Amino acid sequence: MGYEWDFAIVFRDFDLLLLGLVNTLKVTGFALLFGVPLGLVLALARLYGVAIIRVPVGFVIEFLRSTPPIAQLFWFFFAMPLLLDIEIDPFEAAVITFSLQSSAFFAEVFRGGIASIDSGQWEASKALGMERNAQLRRIILPQAIKRMVPAFMERAIEVMKTTTLVGTISYADLLYEANSIAEETYRYLEVFTVAAGMYFVVIFICSMGVRHLEHYLGRTGEITTG
Amino acid sequence: MEYNWDFGAVWTYRGLLWTGLQNTIILAVVCLVLGLFFGLFVGAARYSTRPILNYPATAFVELFRNTPVLIQIMWFFFAFPIISPFQVDAFTAATLGLVLNTTAFSSEIFRAGIQSIAKGQWEAAKALGMTYMQQMKRVILPQAIRRMVPAFMNRAVELVKMTSLASVIAYGELMHQAKSIAAISFNPIEMYTAVAIFYFLLIFPFAILVRRLEIKFQPGS
Numbered sequence: 001m002g003y004e005w006d007f008a009i010v011f012r013d014f015d016l017l018l019l020g021l022v023n024t025l026k027v028t029g030f031a032l033l034f035g036v037p038l039g040l041v042l043a044l045a046r047l048y049g050v051a052i053i054r055v056p057v058g059f060v061i062e063f064l065r066s067t068p069p070i071a072q073l074f075w076f077f078f079a080m081p082l083l084l085d086i087e088i089d090p091f092e093a094a095v096i097t098f099s100l101q102s103s104a105f106f107a108e109v110f111r112g113g114i115a116s117i118d119s120g121q122w123e124a125s126k127a128l129g130m131e132r133n134a135q136l137r138r139i140i141l142p143q144a145i146k147r148m149v150p151a152f153m154e155r156a157i158e159v160m161k162t163t164t165l166v167g168t169i170s171y172a173d174l175l176y177e178a179n180s181i182a183e184e185t186y187r188y189l190e191v192f193t194v195a196a197g198m199y200f201v202v203i204f205i206c207s208m209g210v211r212h213l214e215h216y217l218g219r220t221g222e223i224t225t226g
Numbered sequence: 227m228e229y230n231w232d233f234g235a236v237w238t239y240r241g242l243l244w245t246g247l248q249n250t251i252i253l254a255v256v257c258l259v260l261g262l263f264f265g266l267f268v269g270a271a272r273y274s275t276r277p278i279l280n281y282p283a284t285a286f287v288e289l290f291r292n293t294p295v296l297i298q299i300m301w302f303f304f305a306f307p308i309i310s311p312f313q314v315d316a317f318t319a320a321t322l323g324l325v326l327n328t329t330a331f332s333s334e335i336f337r338a339g340i341q342s343i344a345k346g347q348w349e350a351a352k353a354l355g356m357t358y359m360q361q362m363k364r365v366i367l368p369q370a371i372r373r374m375v376p377a378f379m380n381r382a383v384e385l386v387k388m389t390s391l392a393s394v395i396a397y398g399e400l401m402h403q404a405k406s407i408a409a410i411s412f413n414p415i416e417m418y419t420a421v422a423i424f425y426f427l428l429i430f431p432f433a434i435l436v437r438r439l440e441i442k443f444q445p446g447s
Contacts, residue, residue, distance in 0.1 A: 003308060003309050008345040009432070062430060063426055063432070064423075066383075066386070066423055066425070066426050066429040066430040066433050067261075067409065067422050067425045067426050067429070068386075068387040068389075068391075069387070070389035070390045070391060070393065070394075070401060070402065071390060071401060071404075071418065071421055071422045071425055074401075074404075074405070074414075074418050075418040075422055078408065078414040078417040079414045079417075079418040079419060082414065082415055083229055115366065128352050148299065159307040160294075161293075161294040161295070162294070164297060165296060165391075167296075168394055175294075175296065175297055175300070178297075179300070179304075180306060188304040188305045188308060189305040189306075189309065191305075192297070192300060192301045192305040193301070193303055193305060195297060196297050196298070196301055198291050199292075199293045199294055199297060200289060200292050200293050203292040203293065203294075204288065204292040207288075207291070207292055217400045219316060
């Protein structure tokens, strides 16, 4: 097929792609920073809240898990600012969306981890005279969190993949930069291939890290494999 | 601050939304069927100990599992046509991206499912004089597929959510129709709220079913 590949053009603008990658990581970082603690709060509310809290929290989690992230992003970027009469930039919309979206998934990871702890642990700590909060904080969570580590890291990788959506609301992430370079140079094939390669390198390294950690934790008996 | 909600436009443009919903479902069904079909073969290749089967299958799976699905779709829409011998429209590009992505993820489900079947089953089938294909088709897969059902349903849920990405390359599915209507009728609030609810109504029943099946198929029950 006589197409002449020319990667030189891509590498001339490589700094833009790298900048895009940094922005991708920035959104991911902020989303995790807010998403993880919020996920814990949602999980605890769903597990131990009174019905008036538990039911709406459960609904919010299910709603966020059952709608496409792009629909959420568009809602927070196009609908919410009009509704609340505020101004919001793409970065803020992305951080809000992906924090909430990931918190729903993290909540389920927390819930699964907490539920997996043997009820004898609750009873034993109660027998030592601990209150419910102390039981949770000192006995249950430290064990549960160790078990959750691989599931967490996997979710974090999913968050990074999901953040590619911010390009659609013109935030200059890696995909957006790739698209604009491609539009200027008409080198769609090279630019998109290089951008995909950059995502692959970053995400693959993270995935390998998760696999090693899983293996390590499985060997030291801190998670149940499978 | 008081905002007057007006869902009138959602009703006015119900025909466009209905088309979008149909296109979403068509895309999801096509990609699910093809993705599971190819996934079986890639999964079997991954399970194989022969490097000529195992290595390419592993490379394929890692490539598609470790890149965002949006860039896969965009690659097939913008980059692939340059070297492709045939015309690539939005539907083809979205289908290629989503099928290959689903193939990669479902092959892992097949592999894990096949691995979960006790070795004795292979040996027993072999002792009865079955060939490899017969062992797989008559003994292993019928048992393994039962265990895989919840994981496949989960993939289906993810897939329906992923079809919304086809809106980025202007395939007329639900999200894209919503975007167009919001632009014509200046009502992003109602439109994007309505479309989120539509997706929820479409996906949530599946999600509940998955959870029921997960409990039902739990090992030991």
